[in-house]
Amino acid sequence: MKAKxxxxxxxxxxxxxxxxxxxxxxxxxxxxxxxxxxxALVALIIGxxxxxxxxxxxxxxxxALTEALRAYRREMKNITWYSWxxxxxxxxxxxxxxxATALVVGLLDIAFFEIQYLLTGTGVHFFGxx
Numbered sequence: 001m002k003a004k005x006x007x008x009x010x011x012x013x014x015x016x017x018x019x020x021x022x023x024x025x026x027x028x029x030x031x032x033x034x035x036x037x038x039x040a041l042v043a044l045i046i047g048x049x050x051x052x053x054x055x056x057x058x059x060x061x062x063x064a065l066t067e068a069l070r071a072y073r074r075e076m077k078n079i080t081w082y083s084w085x086x087x088x089x090x091x092x093x094x095x096x097x098x099x100a101t102a103l104v105v106g107l108l109d110i111a112f113f114e115i116q117y118l119l120t121g122t123g124v125h126f127f128g129x130x
Contacts, residue, residue, distance in 0.1 A: 058065055082090075110126055117125045 015082045113124045114126060
């Protein structure tokens, strides 16, 4: 029964992916005609073909898919997950490291622009002056 739920979830996610792809391409170059654009139509056809192939493969390879999902579930039970405290600390560390790196790169960028302005008299000048 759980394999059927996983299959249904997979098919729904494929359908949603195709819909977003179609809407994204349609919004990108919809034009003034009001109809569906050529790229959106192509994306919809490709999405439909991918979805049809996925359905056919799921039906034909039903036993292999069920066994693969069971093996996946068994492996997920064997994973040793980090504690919430460790995950939170690591996340905070990564955010602080990214912000510090961005600050250093930004300050170096400003310094190099200022040096360029002082040497050539042209370019971007951040502090005072014209």
